Amino acid sequence: DAGVIQSPRHEVTEMGQEVTLRCKPISGHDYLFWYRQTMMRGLELLIYFNNNVPIDDSGMPEDRFSAKMPNASFSTLKIQPSEPRDSAVYFCASRPTSGDYNEQFFGPGTRLTVL
Amino acid sequence: DAKTTQPPSMDCAEGRAANLPCNHSTISGNEYVYWYRQIHSQGPQYIIHGLKNNETNEMASLIITEDRKSSTLILPHATLRDTAVYYCIVREGGRDDKIIFGKGTRLHILP
Numbered sequence: 001d002a003g004v005i006q007s008p009r010h011e012v013t014e015m016g017q018e019v020t021l022r023c024k025p026i027s028g029h030d031y032l033f034w035y036r037q038t039m040m041r042g043l044e045l046l047i048y049f050n051n052n053v054p055i056d057d058s059g060m061p062e063d064r065f066s067a068k069m070p071n072a073s074f075s076t077l078k079i080q081p082s083e084p085r086d087s088a089v090y091f092c093a094s095r096p097t098s099g100d101y102n103e104q105f106f107g108p109g110t111r112l113t114v115l
Numbered sequence: 116d117a118k119t120t121q122p123p124s125m126d127c128a129e130g131r132a133a134n135l136p137c138n139h140s141t142i143s144g145n146e147y148v149y150w151y152r153q154i155h156s157q158g159p160q161y162i163i164h165g166l167k168n169n170e171t172n173e174m175a176s177l178i179i180t181e182d183r184k185s186s187t188l189i190l191p192h193a194t195l196r197d198t199a200v201y202y203c204i205v206r207e208g209g210r211d212d213k214i215i216f217g218k219g220t221r222l223h224i225l226p
Contacts, residue, residue: 104159104161105161108158109157
């Protein structure tokens with residue numbers, strides 16, 4: 001299995017532009033998570049989906065952020081308009097439905113720089 | 116907020132056992148202890164988890180005290196590739212709960 005796939009790996013954009021980050025979870029995994037990591041705030045959960053349905057989006061910082069999961073093999077995180085403070089590494093993770101424990105498998109991340 | 120307390124950094128000589136402590140004094144009876152690590156420029160990686168008993172896998176051992184208020188992750192023969200930030204996390208098993216990552220312990224393996 002290729003693991004969780006994220007694209008692009010690096011994104012540099014200017015303030016005000018729309019940014020779309022993409023994630024392909026591991027096949028067969030029912031849960032998908034989007035995280036953001038910065039030096040100041042560490043690793044934060046933004047939103048997660050179960051069977052393509054958003055379950056908890058309380059970590060989404062504001063209305064400029066939106067996430068979708070149109071099918072079991074694809075999710076997007078969109079920032080519109082982007083701001084310099086959105087610069088961070090964004091991770092996607094997935095996991096299967098399981099019993100007593102639930103290991104999450106993380107992708108390599110997308111490093112976003114907003115100028 | 117994270118339910119765990121970890122030292123911000125530790126050093127360990129290559130080839131020696133690395134013992135990473137974690138305090139979780141408010142852990143409840145149905146909460147598991149998980150460990151993840153994050154190597155520089157990579158996503159976090161699951162290491163091990165446990166409820167009450169000590170656990171061992173190919174990566175590490177997890178020792179949980181009898182009162183479950185603290186635990187220790189042991190890397191038996193640390194290598195330079197084990198240099199990473201190690202996160203101790205407490206959460207209920209089998210739930211959709213969020214993983215709340217704290218600041219973790221930055222482990223430096225010294226040659």
